[in-house]
Amino acid sequence: MKASPSLLPLLRSRTQGELLALVLLHPEREFSITELAEACGVTPTAVLREVERLVGGGILADRRVGRSRLVKARTDTPLYRPLSDVIAVTFGPMSLLAEALSGLAGITEAYIYGSWAARYSGEPGPPPGDVDVLVVGAPDPDELFDLAESVSRRLGREVNVHRVSPESWAADTADPFLTSVRERPLARLNLDQES
Template sequence: MQVRSRLLPLLRSPLLGELLAWLYLHPDMSCSVTELARQFKTSQSTVSREADHLAKVGLVREERRGNLRLLQADLDNPLARPLTELLTLTYGPAAVLADLLPPVDGVDEAYIYGSWAARYAGEAGPAPRDVDVLVVGNADEDDLADAARSAERQLGREVNIHRVSATAWRSADDDPFLASVRSRPLYTVVEPGER
C-alpha cells in the first residue's frame, strides 16, 4: 500500500483515513483497537500507534476497560465538524457502505470500483465525483436502490450499484464489463463468505 493517501493527501496513510472516517462517521460508537485492527486488516499495534497519536492531538477519546482500549471520535474538538465533512467526502464510502450493504439479504460480496477505488489504491487523479459499487449475489434491486439512496444522502454524491450473480462474477472473463472491473483496483466492502 502506498505511503500517502490519494483520497485525502493531507493524511500520511490510507489506514489513518479509514480509521478516522470509521470513528467520525460512527460518533456514538466506541470501537476497540482489536475490532478496528480486524476491520482494517492490520495489526493491533499499528492501530494502537495511530490511536496514541490521535488521542494526543485530541481527535479521539480513549477509554480503558481492563485490557480493552476503546476509541471514539472527540466531537468537542473544534475540528470535528470540518474533519467529518472531509472524511465523508473522501473515506466515507467505505464506512457508509460497510454499514448499509451487509444487512441486505442476498449480498454475497460487495466491492467499490472505479475512481474511488483507484484513488484508494494510490492512482493519481482528480477526486472521485461518484461511487461505483459492484454487488455479487441475488439481492433485490429495490433493496439495493434503497441502500444506494441512503448512501447518497450520507455521502452527498451519486452512488451507482451494479448487481451480478455469483456465477457471472466467477466467470468474469466472459463479460467485458466484469473483466474490466476485475482488472482494476477493488475495495472490498463485504468479504466473500462474510455472511
Template sequence: MKASAPMLLPLLRSSFQGELLAWLFLHPEGEFSLVELARRFEVSAATATREADRFVAAGLLAERRQGNLRFVRAKTDSVVAGPLAELLAVTYGPTAVLGPLLAETPQVEEAYVYGSWAARYRGRPGEVPRDVDVLVIGDADEDDLYEVSRNAERILGREVNIRRVPRTLWRNPEDDAFLSAVLSRPLVPLNLT
C-alpha cells in the same frame, strides 16, 4: 521503505489513518476497542495503538479503558469534528459507510467499489471522484440496493451507483464485457461483517 501519502487524502500519512478516522467519525455513536479496529483494518495492534495515541493526543478521539481493553470513539464536540467528518465522508467514506449498509441487505454475498474511487484508493493519481461505483455480487433485491445507494448518498454527499451481478456471472466474468473491464482495473472489497 516509507509508504507515500494516500491519494484520497494526501494530508494523511497512511491509508490506515484515513480508514480509522472515517470509521470513527462516520459511526460517531460507536465506541470500538483497539483490538477490534486492528482486526477490522488488518493492521497490527501496535499500529492501531500508535495511531489512536496520536489522535487522542490531538483531541480528535476520546478514549476509555476497561480492564486490559482500550476503547476509542470520535470526539464529536471538537471544533473540527464536523468539517473533518465531511472531509472523511468524501475521501475514505465509501468503505466505512457502504460495507455496513450492504451487510444488512439480504442476498448480498460480496461487494466491491470499482472505478475512479477504487483507483484513487489504490494509489492512482487524480481528483477526488464525484461518484462512487459499487459492484454487488448476489441476488439482492434492486429496490433494497436502490435504498442503500440513497442512504449512502446522504452520508457521503455524492452519487452512489450500485450494479448487481449474479453469482453465476461473477464466476465466469469473461462472458461479460462489463465485468471483464471492471476486473482489469482496481477493486476495493467492502467488509460485510
C-alpha cells in the same frame, strides 16, 4: 505503514484514513484497538500509534476498561463536524457501504470499483466524482436503490450500484463490463461488520 493516500493526501497514511472513517462516521460506538486493527488490516501496534496521535490532537477520546483500550470520536469539539464531513467524502464509502450492504439480504460479495477504487489503491488522479459499487447476489432491487440513495446523501456524492449474479461473477466470461471491472483496482467491502 500504508503509503500516503491519494484520496486525501493531508493524511499520514491510508490506515489513518480508514481508522478515522470507522470512528468518526460511527460516533455512537466505542472501538477496541483490536477491532480497529482487524478492520484496517494492520497490527494493533500500528493502530495504537495512530490512536495516540489522534487522542493527543483532540480528535478521538479513549478510556480503559480492564486491559482493553476503547476509542471513540470526540463530538464535543468544533473540529468534529468538518473533519467527519471530509472523511465521509474521502474514506467514508468503505465504511458506510459495508455497514449498509451487510444489512441487506441476498448479497454474497460487494466491491467498489472505478475511479474511487483506483485512488484508494494509490493511483494518482483527480478526486473521484462518484462511487461505483458492484454487488454480487440477488438483493431486492428497490431496497438496493434506496440504500444507494441513502449512502449518496451521507457521502455527498453519487453512489452507482451495479448488480451481477454470483454465477456471472464467478464465470470466465467475455462480458466487456465484467472484464473491465476485473482489470482495474477493486476495493472489497467487508460485509461481516458488527454494527
